[in-house]
Amino acid sequence: MAHQSHAFHMVNPSPWPLTGAIAALMLTSGLAMWFHFDTTKILLMGFMVLLQTMYQWWRDIIRESTFQGHHTQPVQKGLRYGMILFITWEVFFFLGFFWAFYRASLAPTVELGESWPPTGVLPLDPFEVPLLNTAVLLASGVTVTWAHHSIMSANRKEAIQSLMFTVLLGLYFTALQATEYYEAPFTISDGVYGSTFFVATGFHGLHVIIGSTFLAICLMRQALFHFTSDHHFGFEAAAWYWHFVDVVWLFLYVSIYWWGS
Numbered sequence: 001m002a003h004q005s006h007a008f009h010m011v012n013p014s015p016w017p018l019t020g021a022i023a024a025l026m027l028t029s030g031l032a033m034w035f036h037f038d039t040t041k042i043l044l045m046g047f048m049v050l051l052q053t054m055y056q057w058w059r060d061i062i063r064e065s066t067f068q069g070h071h072t073q074p075v076q077k078g079l080r081y082g083m084i085l086f087i088t089w090e091v092f093f094f095l096g097f098f099w100a101f102y103r104a105s106l107a108p109t110v111e112l113g114e115s116w117p118p119t120g121v122l123p124l125d126p127f128e129v130p131l132l133n134t135a136v137l138l139a140s141g142v143t144v145t146w147a148h149h150s151i152m153s154a155n156r157k158e159a160i161q162s163l164m165f166t167v168l169l170g171l172y173f174t175a176l177q178a179t180e181y182y183e184a185p186f187t188i189s190d191g192v193y194g195s196t197f198f199v200a201t202g203f204h205g206l207h208v209i210i211g212s213t214f215l216a217i218c219l220m221r222q223a224l225f226h227f228t229s230d231h232h233f234g235f236e237a238a239a240w241y242w243h244f245v246d247v248v249w250l251f252l253y254v255s256i257y258w259w260g261s
Contacts, residue, residue, distance in 0.1 A: 007072040007073070007074045007075070008072075008074055008075060009064065009070040009071065009072070009075045014057070014060065016053050016056060016057035016060070019049060019052070019053045020050070020053045020057070022049060023046050023047075023049040023050035023053055024046075024050075025046070026042055026043075026045055026046025026049060027043065027046035027047065027050065029042055029046070030042035030043025030044070030045070030046045030047075031043060058217065062221065062226065062234075065226075065233075065234065066226050071231070071233065076231075076233050079233055079237070080233065080236075083237045083240060083241075084240075087240060087241065087244050090207075090244060091244075093203075094200070094203070094204075094248050094251075097196065097199060097200040097203070098200070098251065098255060100192075100196050101196040101200065101255060101256060101260070102255070104116075104192040104193075104196060105260055111191075112191065112192065112193075116193075116260065117193055117260065117261065118190075118191055118192070118193050120190075121186050121190055121191070121193050121194070122185045122186065123186075123193075123260065123261035124180065124184060124185075124257065124261065125261070126253070126257040126258040126261055129176055129179065129180045130180070130253055130257040130258075131253075132176060133173055133176050133177065133180075133249070133253075134249065134250070134253050136169050136172055136173045136176065137169070137173055137208075137245070137246050137249050138246065139169055140165075140166050140169035140170055140173070140242065140246070141242070141243060141246045143162045143163075143165040143166040143169065144162070144163075144166045144215070144238075144239050144242050144243070145239075146158070146162040147159050147162035147163045147166060147235070147239070148235070148236070148239050150162055151222070151227055151229065151232050151235060152229050152232075153229065154228075154229045156222070156225075159222050159227075160219065160222055160223060163215060163218060163219040163222060164219060166215050166242070167212055167215050167216050167219060170208055170209075170211060170212035170215065170242075171212055173208055174205060174208055174209055174212070177201070177205050177208075181198075196256070197256055197260075200252060200256060201252060201256065204245070204248055204249060204252055207241075207245050207248070208245055210241075211238070211241050211242045211245050214237075214238040214241060214242075215238050215242065217234075217238075218234060218235045218238050221234060221235075222235070
């Protein structure tokens with residue numbers, strides 16, 4: 001290996017950004033083909049290419065951060081800045097949905113019956129499944145914090161246990177939300193109420209699935225001794241993302257489920 005006189009990581013050329021872009025093109029094209037021609041071949045192929053890209057790209061990053069030792073302190077600092085900027089972008093992403101919801105609900109037009117919820121729409125009871133989902137996500141925030149403290153104190157057994165609890169709570173939340181969607185008395189086509197409800201809560205549900213996957217990978221890495229008490233940014237990024245998902249849900253619950261009903 002060539003001698004490196006600096007602490008930064010010069011990333012080697014990688015094919016995975018290209019295969020990821022191809023997978024994204026196949027997924028979007030496959031969705032259009034499914035909607036218009038009722039064929040799922042391209043969609044399934046795109047999904048398989050995406051899974052392969054995810055596995056191999058993550059494998060390479062894990063190798064760089066552990067066995068190859070490329071994630072030095074300056075590199076970790078840059079990764080932290082990158083994660084902070086990513087979460088900031090996510091904040092503004094959800095801000096658009098809240099803007100649409102409050103724009104429609106604070107000044108309901110005559111087409112909506114000049115009331116909110118709109119005339120003819122029966123909202124969900126905020127003190128049933130949505131309140132249970134809130135408790136589940138808050139509990140997962142506690143368990144992921146427990147996992148963080150366990151990793152920092154080199155308590156491997158408790159770190160694995162708490163991460164397992166967090167992933168299970170995330171999956172339970174997803175199952176509850178799927179049940180809620182199935183039993184909802186309105187659909188996404190029921191005017192601005194249905195569209196803002198399902199788009200905002202649906203994208204949040206997608207983020208829960210992504211966060212659960214993120215934490216499941218961290219659970220496997222913890223079991224394989226990849227994290228130490230002072231070198232575990234992969235988990236830190238997952239924990240930050242999960243706390244962001246928790247906070248967004250609290251705003252969703254108070255705004256759309258409770259106040260909006």
